[in-house]
Amino acid sequence: xxxxxxxxxxxxxxxxxxxxxxxxxxxxxxxxxxxxxxxxxxxxxxxxxxxxxxxxxxxxxxxxxxxxxxxxxxxxxxxxxxxxxxxxxxxxxxxxxxxxxxxxxxxxxxxxxxxxxxxxxxxxxxxxxxxxxxxxxxxxxxxxxxxxxxxxxxxxxxxxxxxxxxxxxxxxxxxxxxxxxxxxxxxxxxxxxxxxxxxxxxxxxxxxxxxxxxxxxxxxxxxxxxxxxxxxxxxxxxxxxxxxxxxxxxxxxxxxxxxxxxxxxxxxxxxxxxxxxxxxxxxxxxxxxxxxxxxxxxxxxxxxxxxxxxxxxxxxxxxxxxxxxxxxxxxxxxxxxxxxxxxxxxxxxxxxxxx
Amino acid sequence: xxxxxxxxxxxxxxxxxxxxxxxxxxxxxxxxxxxxxxxxxxxxxxxxxxxxxxxxxxxxxxxxxxxxxxxxxxxxxxxxxxxxxxxxxxxxxxxxxxxxxxxxxxxxxxxxxxxxxxxxxxxxxxxxxxxxxxxxxxxxxxxxxxxxxxxxxxxxxxxxxxxxxxxxxxxxxxxxxxxxxxxxxxxxxxxxxxxxxxxxxxxxxxxxxxxxxxxxxxxxxxxxxxxxxxxxxxxxxxxxxxxxxxxxxxxxxxxxxxxxxxxxxxxxxxxxxxxxxxxxxxxxxxxxxxxxxxxxxxxxxxxxxxxxxxxxxxxxxxxxxxxxxxxxxxxxxxxxxxxxxxxxxxxx
Numbered sequence: 238x239x240x241x242x243x244x245x246x247x248x249x250x251x252x253x254x255x256x257x258x259x260x261x262x263x264x265x266x267x268x269x270x271x272x273x274x275x276x277x278x279x280x281x282x283x284x285x286x287x288x289x290x291x292x293x294x295x296x297x298x299x300x301x302x303x304x305x306x307x308x309x310x311x312x313x314x315x316x317x318x319x320x321x322x323x324x325x326x327x328x329x330x331x332x333x334x335x336x337x338x339x340x341x342x343x344x345x346x347x348x349x350x351x352x353x354x355x356x357x358x359x360x361x362x363x364x365x366x367x368x369x370x371x372x373x374x375x376x377x378x379x380x381x382x383x384x385x386x387x388x389x390x391x392x393x394x395x396x397x398x399x400x401x402x403x404x405x406x407x408x409x410x411x412x413x414x415x416x417x418x419x420x421x422x423x424x425x426x427x428x429x430x431x432x433x434x435x436x437x438x439x440x441x442x443x444x445x446x447x448x449x450x451x452x453x454x455x456x457x458x459x460x461x462x463x464x465x466x467x468x469x470x471x472x473x474x475x476x477x478x479x480x481x482x483x484x485x486x487x488x489x490x491x492x493x494x495x496x497x498x499x500x501x502x503x504x505x506x507x508x509x510x511x512x513x514x515x516x517x518x519x520x521x522x523x524x525x526x527x528x529x530x531x532x533x534x535x536x537x538x539x540x541x542x543x544x545x546x547x548x549x550x551x552x553x554x555x556x557x558x559x560x561x562x563x564x565x566x567x568x569x570x571x572x573x574x575x576x577x578x579x580x581x582x583x584x585x586x587x588x589x590x591x592x
Numbered sequence: 593x594x595x596x597x598x599x600x601x602x603x604x605x606x607x608x609x610x611x612x613x614x615x616x617x618x619x620x621x622x623x624x625x626x627x628x629x630x631x632x633x634x635x636x637x638x639x640x641x642x643x644x645x646x647x648x649x650x651x652x653x654x655x656x657x658x659x660x661x662x663x664x665x666x667x668x669x670x671x672x673x674x675x676x677x678x679x680x681x682x683x684x685x686x687x688x689x690x691x692x693x694x695x696x697x698x699x700x701x702x703x704x705x706x707x708x709x710x711x712x713x714x715x716x717x718x719x720x721x722x723x724x725x726x727x728x729x730x731x732x733x734x735x736x737x738x739x740x741x742x743x744x745x746x747x748x749x750x751x752x753x754x755x756x757x758x759x760x761x762x763x764x765x766x767x768x769x770x771x772x773x774x775x776x777x778x779x780x781x782x783x784x785x786x787x788x789x790x791x792x793x794x795x796x797x798x799x800x801x802x803x804x805x806x807x808x809x810x811x812x813x814x815x816x817x818x819x820x821x822x823x824x825x826x827x828x829x830x831x832x833x834x835x836x837x838x839x840x841x842x843x844x845x846x847x848x849x850x851x852x853x854x855x856x857x858x859x860x861x862x863x864x865x866x867x868x869x870x871x872x873x874x875x876x877x878x879x880x881x882x883x884x885x886x887x888x889x890x891x892x893x894x895x896x897x898x899x900x901x902x903x904x905x906x907x908x909x910x911x912x913x914x915x916x917x918x919x920x921x922x923x924x925x926x927x928x929x930x931x932x933x934x935x936x937x938x939x940x
Contacts, residue, residue, distance in 0.1 A: 266800055266801045267800050267801055267802045268761035268762070268763070268764045268765075268772060268800050268802050268803070269764060269765045270763070270765065270766065271765060271766070272765045272766075273654055273764075273765050274765070276654045276655050277654075277655070334655060334798065334862065335796065335797040335798055336797045336798060336799070336800045337797070338797060338799075338800055338801045339796075339797045340794070340797075340799045340801070340803070340804045340816075341795070341816065341818060343804075345801075516855070518855035518856075519853065519854065519855040519865065532853070532855070532869075533853035533854065533855055533865045533866045533867060533869075534817065534821055534853070534866050534867075536865060536866065537795075537817075537865065537866040538821065562858050562898075562900055563854075563858040563859065563863050563898035563899075563900070564863055564898075565854040565855065565858055565863050565865070568854065568863055568864070568865060569854065569865040572796055572797075572865050572866070575796070575797055579797075
């Protein structure tokens, strides 16, 4: 173990058991010595090769985990096409092609954050309300376990229970809410249903401790944005930075603006990042691929900038590996998280802080 | 117009016997070039400046397989281009020959590596620049060794690599000649100084800590993508080219196409987000081409099985042809600007 005082969290690679076991302390950040390691010879696929931890507040505390990865195989809360239930599995698969070490930030993400994989949240087919309740409960456990959460959807209805969990976690304080997406997702309801993937920001504003001044949307474009969605932002004075402005001003400046807004006087923030904010050429494996989105380097710059601010819950949603091409989308989604965490780690370390 | 020379291939087809459909090759060769056997004497006699050599070898990869189909798809994609490049006003016809693929034994990587080494040595000995298309990145180790031995101890060479990964493993799972060890082995060659090595495009976390440690230990200059974002591809490339060409007798130009953004190059073994865009690669080819010549070019890790509509192979071909065209222009080898299609019709 590279960090003292945290006996409970231990990284034992899932892949290196048996006669050729290879479990030295920091070996996971170096080229393999004994065999090809996780490349091709996979064991149990967890995010980043992190140890499994039950989604239970006591277990998380006991392990000293500061980042919980948790998947939500829920794709029946959306109105477009199914497939996002495989999103978390796609990210776990993509993470087997990467080391937990990131040279850009000179950090080992695994041991810096004591990352754990809490598996997937169970869902109830055909029952959006019950599934959302389960999402709420599992995220509540992670937050009370003292960890930040990396949540992988699932469709874009998951921020509804997600932001509710964060709101209750900070019930005596205030929260911020960020929505980076091609779509404004601000329907009061969709054909009478208030809890679909069309209503993330609308439901966030309903929360008692989430003010419009701590909310923002970035990346909106194209013609799957009905007028009532746009009116929501105008009428409630919620900041919108459409894709045109991101192109004009640059993604770093725009990302700083929305994160400053979300963190202004709040105790925690929810950062919802829909994969369709990304250009279709870089993210074919999403529910609704859209042109004129963020391109490769802008995604990484967004993640890096976001990491300097941090978030209680960082959610990547609408990832559909079944529509992917050559692992482009799943690797990009994994790197959205890796660069966010890498930048977060560097920011904390530079300030002399721990997660 | 020189009546002894044929100019028909510079223009839209005139019709009649042969040459009507540029996409119907007889023999499938790189840019419809003449096939020349892989022998020093034959290569010398061909008068070619470049020799295409396919190396269908992917037993040096640690991740996804598929790069052994690279040379085949590269040749096919080259059929989509003509030899005339209007931006440069040059004709590539006759500049290159195709030596076919180096025959690869299966399940015998040691023998395969020796064959690659011998093939490249044969081409270099003819005074011809090999254009080597892999195959996985490990083939660069053998190409560099061939160049180093060909030059001998009194001459120096420079090495410029474009790729997402530094490939600086001292060893990987106990092996020392895999693609992940490529730059580690190449920078051990006696006539390559660290000051003449440059690597452009490193990013993301398939770069374990020992890569970075070795880069520092050996004083290797690498330009990560973060630096390319800040400074621009042109500025970084110009600086890298200056150091690679500074005081060297020969230069090795090496492209792993995972240097490209995943959206621009899905057909590689390890797609990597956040890389170069195609217009940047074209700019890079122009900058390097201004140097008039290189001693060895390799293109590795193309994996057509993952490609989409052949776009990645086509980008790789386009990059190499633009390099050739920019070099021809820099050498002043321009097509007579007065030449017109009607001159051919009149001559008939």
